[in-house]
Amino acid sequence: MGKFKALLLDIEGTITSISFVKDELFPYAYKNVANYLDDNFDNPDVHRCIAEMMTASVEEAMSDEKVKVIRSEIKEETISDVVENVRYWIDIDKKITSMKTLQGLIWEYAYKSGAVKGHLYPDVVSNLRKVHETNRPIYIYSSGSVYAQKLLFQNSIEGDITELLSGYFDTHIGLKGDSESYRKIAHQIRQAPADILFLTDIEAEARAAHNAGFAVHLVVRPGNGLLSEEARKVFTVIQSLDELLED
Numbered sequence: 001m002g003k004f005k006a007l008l009l010d011i012e013g014t015i016t017s018i019s020f021v022k023d024e025l026f027p028y029a030y031k032n033v034a035n036y037l038d039d040n041f042d043n044p045d046v047h048r049c050i051a052e053m054m055t056a057s058v059e060e061a062m063s064d065e066k067v068k069v070i071r072s073e074i075k076e077e078t079i080s081d082v083v084e085n086v087r088y089w090i091d092i093d094k095k096i097t098s099m100k101t102l103q104g105l106i107w108e109y110a111y112k113s114g115a116v117k118g119h120l121y122p123d124v125v126s127n128l129r130k131v132h133e134t135n136r137p138i139y140i141y142s143s144g145s146v147y148a149q150k151l152l153f154q155n156s157i158e159g160d161i162t163e164l165l166s167g168y169f170d171t172h173i174g175l176k177g178d179s180e181s182y183r184k185i186a187h188q189i190r191q192a193p194a195d196i197l198f199l200t201d202i203e204a205e206a207r208a209a210h211n212a213g214f215a216v217h218l219v220v221r222p223g224n225g226l227l228s229e230e231a232r233k234v235f236t237v238i239q240s241l242d243e244l245l246e247d
């Protein structure tokens, strides 16, 4: 089953539908961020997120006038500025690490209350199990925080599947369009880049991983954006993880 020694998986558009992320998770965070911050303002994890978001807001405001610089020490004003930025960044799907961390904390309520269950395409768990049975490690690399990733896999529509996963990476290692992030992942999991198969639906991520020496397949799922002709020439394109069995 395939020649890879380790598997690295993107989440949204690869093993989870874009619709689950865009139509369930993001709106939940958008709607609940103000109440969440009001109820959890003294939580040290939330404080850390806000402190990091203050720094990010200064950097982002330099190139985007819609970003509010968060400065206030007053709780109500801080919450108002954070909410404005979080909602704006959700709207434009901006991958700001501190905002993604905060989203994960907010989603904990969604998963724990049962309001949300992590979507997985029907071919995912059976094939991950087959890879796992061959003692090859499976890792996740998503712009969603590691905490958010674990919540999704612990509370998926197929139950808790975290036993199949050997590790998780988020944007703390670097952005997904940057080849250096993939080099760092290969180093951390102690595998040669060429022995790692990365599956993603995003061409920029595929190119970044390819330039770092990874094997890469592009994944096409219902509702995903169209792939360019050029990407179709460079990368193997699969519609389902069942096709991993075939190479």
Ligand SMILES: CSCCC(=O)C(=O)COP(=O)(O)O
Binding pocket: 010, 011, 012, 013, 021, 025, 100, 141, 142, 143, 144, 145, 148, 149, 152, 176
């Ligand atoms: C951890 S699930 C939520 C996914 C998410 O927040 C996101 O931004 C999608 O990122 P991906 O890198 O999985 O496409």
